[in-house]
Amino acid sequence: MTLHATHISGTDRPVIRPLDEAAINRIAAGEVVERPASAVKELVENALDAGARRVSVDYSAGGKVLIRVTDDGCGMTAADLPLAVARHATSKIDGSDLLNIHSFGFRGEALASLGSVGRLTLTSRAEGHDAAQITVTGGREGPVKPAALNRGTVIELRDLFFATPARLKFLRTDRAEAGAIAEVVRRLAMAEPMVGFTLSEIAEGEAPRQIFRADPQSGDFFDALHGRLTQMLGADFTTNALKIDVGREGLHLSGYAALPTYSRGSSVQQFVFVNGRPVLDRMLLGALRVAYFDFLSRDRHPAAVLNLTCDPERVDVNVHPAKAEVRFREPEAVRSLIITGLRTALSGAGHRASTTVADATLAALRPEQPRIYQMDRPAQQTFARVTQWQAPETPMPGFAEAPAARSEPAPVADTSSPLGAARAQVHENYIIAQTATGMVIVDQHAAHERLVYERLKRQMAETGITAQALLIPEIVELSSPDAALLLTHADALHRLGLTIEPFGGSAVAVRETPAILGTIPAAALLRDVLDELADLGRSDLLQAKIEAILSRMACHGSIRSGRQMRPEEMNALLREMEATPHSGQCNHGRPTYVELKLHDIERLFGRR
Known part of the structure; x- marks a missing residue:
């Protein structure tokens, strides 16, 4: 297509007129x-x-x-x-x-x-x-x-x-x-x-x-919101959602955020409000995603209903006539509140996993054909008398008679702990534990992988990220705006082990890189960081790469599938899971254990 310039003479000059x-x-x-x-x-x-x-x-x-x-x-x-x-x-x-x-x-x-x-x-x-x-x-x-x-x-x-x-x-x-x-x-x-x-x-x-x-809900804000979300999103969401109520520096975040194991295949259950106004803000939704980054794989999305409250003068809602976009006076403070508030709530959940995991397990175990007939379950005393009546008076051939008494009772592990006491290991990967109200099935590799990962993160937070100095600094040529943008975030990058300095003009010198990443193409990494900064105003790429390495290290350093474990090892693993935040899901957001209540198990066998 050829574009032709239009030349307007003085006599053909368009007339400016007011619209009706x-x-x-x-x-x-x-x-x-x-x-x-x-x-x-x-x-x-x-x-x-x-x-x-x-x-x-x-x-x-x-x-x-x-x-x-x-x-x-x-x-x-x-x-x-x-x-x-x-x-x-x-x-x-x-x-x-x-x-x-x-x-x-x-x-x-x-x-x-x-x-x-x-x-x-x-x-x-x-x-x-x-x-x-x-x-x-x-x-x-x-x-x-x-x-x-x-x-x-x-x-x-x-x-x-x-x-x-x-x-x-x-x-x-x-x-x-x-x-x-x-x-x-x-x-x-x-x-x-x-x-x-x-x-x-x-x-x-x-x-x-x-x-x-x-229908209108009553009570305080959280009671009313809980009832409304149960109506609209279902009891599964509110049962597996954590109450969010945090504030800092005149900003307040309230609402409900679901456990990582209640993740969704898309972002359809993400609802964000600012001073009660529904908004579609990329920065707020991005902060929500970052808060769950350490717990979900890239193809899973968190579910949350969050309301950010602040002084109206700190947010501009007059950006567009549709009022769906907002601008904050201190976007970093807002972003930080969302990330830290959600991560604190998730840490407080400990080893908890969503109830939908058990529901899915029961659905998989439940027979497809409906029960045709089921005898009424006898009372416990009647059942004991029948069992005693059916017992043989003399030992059957080939079976040794049980001793009448034991001088020392066999040690019994305590089942009152949240994840119970280990009773068996099946297929050299799954630990079966008895709890006070049912049973727990633990994936030993996934659970230990999460524990090792959290341990590595704590060590990194305590000792910092080790940087390796490049023998010859790598010089990366950028545009002037990109170089200026990157250098404004130099301190944050330095804390993650990436040290950059201006090198005259629009060039940037990379002098140190995170040692845990090994040999990396610095120019490609800087450009990826720049893309995130331009898109979101903040880059979490380097942190994500480091945590991905830690996750792989945790995977290789954890108990492998196929390894037989002693009872004391299994119980030690259960106790560490109870004491470690986020142990209810592995590094990819999958559950590390399934809990089945006794009444649900009895229903599977038609006892209820």
Whole structure:
């Protein structure tokens, strides 16, 4: 394709003219309302800002034909309605301080934008006033009329993008748009656990079909959030999630984060909020990933619902009209709080593994055919009498008679410890231990690998990372911005054993590398570090490489599969697991043991 320069003569000079109000509103709507889910988000957030305790959302044809949001908030008077649909008119801020924002909305664009691209009907009633209604169709505002409504506000948006038909071509299928609406409502329901939400689909000629419902929760924040997450993510998540409640320097992180053994195949169960606002922030999600880096393989993802609370002046939510992106005044402090807070909680979990591991084991052991008949289990006393009655009076041929008494009882290991007492080793790799309430099966190689790995990490933290000086420093030529960026992180890299210095111009000299990595291509390592710095503002690549080496060392230095262990060795391994954080999963996030409760085992055999 050939590009031709356009020469404009004085007589053909384009004329600058102001756009009419309708065109301005449609342009603004393109930023605020990208799809039906965007409209739902704006309307539900308005309802929450109005103090609603219950919010109902109805839609038809994926939101393209109808979106209706009903709330029981404070409502508006007849005099408020024309202002509510005007651009840049809002009750949330006065315009004097755009950093001190405590509400979801504040731009005053949503209703005006929706009215410019669809047919908007706004009906509302404030306490002590009569209900009123106003309509806006394609940017044309109708008169305020009396209406019938008990309380709150009802907003109907019909024929979305009818005024901008080109935008309709870019929408996805009704099913995909409906899924996006459901995701928006779900995230807002997590942000406000004490508010009730319902989502229903209305099909022509059919009764409304409820898609989602979350009843209001009571209690304090953690109780309410726990109940809401149980409703939405299931009891498996909340049973295997750790309570997060940490703060530092005016920042506070709260919520729930799942155990590493409750990892997912994708990031679908990662929800992050800032001052209660759902956000999709790469830095926050990256910090979450780093916190679990030492416990999960690259193809597994942590599950967490986290809310970061801080002074509104320390975070800018006015980055984009959709308000899904934020900027922090001190991003490193935020990142550090998330990483250290989550790692502290994971350390506090000790050797604990998720209950879903045992559930999966029981499912694998359970026979496929249903039980046809099962005798009732006799009482314990009856069972003892029957056993005694069936016992032979004289020893059977070929069997020695048991001694009547022992001078010294055989030593019995204590089963009261969390991982019990070792009873056997099978296939030279699996330790069977008896606990007070069931049994534990331990993968001896995976468990010992984790123990050795944690030991190596403690030693490295105590003695530091040994650096090896290069006989001839390696000179790496970079661009000036890259060299400057890299040198600003020189101290952090030096603590990890990588020493760099400026070498004139935009060159960097590598003088030391981590000894544990052996011989490495310094230029390639620096460029990989630069890629991470440019992408995330921080590089964990070097730390990851070092920990990967430690993990391999732990694998080679641990008890191998196939080695027979003495009872005292097996019990020593169990006790060390109980005393070592993160011992419930190996270095790749797989469980190191499975615990089966006695009542579950009895169910397998039809005893319950």
